[in-house]
Amino acid sequence: MAKMILVTGGARSGKSSFAEALVAKAGRRIAYIATAQIFDEEMRYRVELHRCRRPAAWQTYEAPFEAEKALQDAGHSHDAILFDCVTIYLSNLLCKPGERTEEEEYENVRQAMAQLIASVRQLPAEVTVVFVTNEVGAGIVPENALARRYRDLAGLANQQLAQAANDVYAVICGLPLQLK
Template sequence: MGKIILVTGGARSGKSAFAEKLTLEAGSRPAYIATAEIRDEEMEHRVALHRQRRSLKWQTFEAPQKAQLALAEAGKTHDAILFDCITMYLSNMLCRQTEPLDEECLENMTQAQMAELIEAAKNLPAQVTIVFVTNEVGAGIVPENKLARFFRDLSGLANQQLAAAADEVYAVLCGIPVRIK
């Protein structure tokens, strides 16, 4: 069974840089599971910044959906995998839905997707470490609209599910990682 680490924190907290460091410390053959879908120039810029931080030794697997398949594939040849990020992955799922949203169905889909990712992580070879990155979106102001509040709730549920399965959990605050599990 692979080792599961969860890194959470707010926007620009330093969580991705810390997760990259953890991943490189865990193995010499790192893989990066990228979940972002580039839909505008601003997102393109953010993705470029993440790419610039990583050396050429990282192999990237694009997985805006069905990421459990990319995780299993990366685990065949890599000993350390960074999954960045869970909340972007959930956002991709939510953006594919049509109005009106069936909240119960989406909660079930979220739980199922997280269960698939956890199962894929647990099925990795024992020497593989997977570092999941997620955003802590519930610590800020209450969003003004229903969709944003629902996304916050789904993210919180997904984070709880992953944290329960993780061997280690870190919160990054102001660039400082704090181990909480």
């Protein structure tokens, strides 16, 4: 089973930079699993910031959906994988067209996280997988139902991943704190 690390923190906390350093130490053949979809100029700018920081040798896998397949593909030819980020992946799942009840959304997210964890567990032991996620539950209660559901689902997804992870870090003001 591969080593699994979860890195969490707030917006612009330094979590992605910290996670990039972790994978750079963990391996020479590095894969980057990108979950973002570009729908506007703001997201295009954010994605470009991440792209500019990554070494050209890192192989990027675009995986806004079915990221467990990208994990499997990357894990058989790389020794370190950076998954950035879980909460963007979660928003892709929530905004996927189709009518779902709240209970179905919770179950879909639980299953999606279970699939990611199962994919990591199937990878060789010499592989390290670092997941980046946002801590979205520390602020005020959102005013609309979708934002509250997103916050709740992100918290539950983060708990599920943290439980399965070997190591968990919280990054605050650019400083990592090891929680597990």
